[in-house]
Amino acid sequence: MRLLFITSNRLGDAVLSTSVLRHFVETRPELRITVACGPVAAPIFEAVPNLERIIRMPKQKRGGHWWNLWKSVVTHWWDVIIDLRGSATAYVLPGRKRIVLSGNDDSMHRVEQLGRLIGVNPPPRPILWTRPQDDARAREILPIGEKKILGIGAGANWFGKIWPAERFAELVDHLTCAGGAFEGAHVLFLGAPDEYDLSRPVIDRVSENRRSAIFGDEHLLTVAACLKHVDLYVGNDSGLMHMAAAAGVPTVGLFGPSKEENYGPYGPLGCPVRTDLSYRQIIDAREDRFDGKTLMTSLSVGKVEAAIGQHMQKITG
Template identity: 65%
Template sequence: MRLLFITSNRLGDAVLSTSVLRHYVETYPGVRVTVACGPVAAPIFQAVPNLDRIIEMPKQKRGGHWWKLWKSVVLNWWDVIVDLRGSATAYVLPGSKRVVLKGNDDSLHRVEQLGELLNVSPPPFPKVWIDEASRERANALLPQTERPLLVVGPTSNWVGKTWHPERFVEAISTLTAKGGVLDGAHVLIVGAPNERDMAEDVINSVPEDRRSEIFGTESLLTVMACLERADLYIGNDSGLMHMAAASGCPTLGLFGPSRDEHYRPYAKWGRAIRTDWSFDKIIENRTSRFSQENLMETLPVEKVVKAAAELVSEYRLSGKNHD
């Protein structure tokens, strides 16, 4: 059986789409997989079981990326073609079955919408497969101690949904302080290659002997391997947040000017906490749609720390069961 899986350019959406891929991989053992996606998302698919190849689709003028994809796969017969980008490509390729996502249903979480597309309820949790080399690299990067591991994603691709750095600093300090739920934890701070400057105050707030950082210096699968060791991930609504949830670690996503009902961390130990203001109220009160203001003002530190402590405690009482 051969599967062509066409998914997103964006990292977060690509991670969520692995719910669909997981369904096929686990339902049809031995299925041969070809993934087509954007260059940023491509690395998360490198350890997919029975992977034949990954076709990167950098955007080109006049839809040239779709023409390039068609040329690269048209000579193959596909038992299943999944197109989560709603293009016409699935209909002009030779195959037996076509599964095409046509727009978003705003009454559902995006993963639940994918489950409806497959007629599978409940949908599988997203999953990013990790190879042993990435786990070995993670072990080399992180201290081999009994101390808990807190991973923090203090950045995002839009200032509007980026929680204030000083609030991250206070939350980390409270959670890792003596008597805190993550007393003495090692802190790993993660972000995209161009986001380190944005996170510098958060990085510098943690003593050097208790911190590590990854800002584009390691593969995404190594980041995944670090995340699966975490006792807690706290971060803004971002692709890294969805990676954390897919790793199985307790994940607390911080939401304001984005809809948690559509994009909350979708996992057994995924939780969302949002600003005291609703999404609609935030959007109504922003200066303009083009403003570069921070829109996370009504999310206090105390609210985040309380939710984080409750999540970690619940996870520990469960016996730290990722599944």
């Protein structure tokens, strides 16, 4: 029996979509699973139980990626077809059950919307399956069990969502200094390959023997395995933030020109912190989406630090 799972090009949305996949993995273990998604997100599915195939779908002109997908799967009978990209593909393939997401509902979190789509309430939480080699590599990268580990994601896929690097640096200083909540912690810096230079001012504030940095030089499932050992992750609204939440660790996400009610770090260990300005105030006031300016300047270090303190106290009781 087979399941075809069509999900996002974007890493963050793909991570959130694992909530749906988790439900079928855990309730229908007889299903052999094919995942179709964008190349960036594809690696996070490599350890999915009962995985038969991953189909990478780089965008092509005139929807050529959909034609290629159809050709590669039309010869199979699908017991379940799930299309979270709202295409017509599910309706032109041979199958028994079709689940198609028709659009986003901004009245709720995306995970809650996905739960409603499959009729599960409360919805399953997103999950990152990892392989033994990923867990082994994480133990090589991090001093697991020796000291606390603080995860930092100072980048994002759009400059407007990036909190200034100097504020991240100040936050790390406050958290890891003598008397800080993460005094002497090892700091794991994470980001895409093109985010290293942006993160450099933060990285340089931590001595080499107390830091690790992964910027595209490790498999995404190794990143997921590392995140499982983080005592706190703090980062901008990004795919990495959703990976941290899916890893089941305390995750503080920083929000400005995006909506935390739809995309906040999901689960009981997730905590969104918003700029003093609302989403609507930020969007209405911006001059140019492509001007390369951050829209996160109304979020102070003190507000983030206070939110972290309250969140950690709530978690630990």
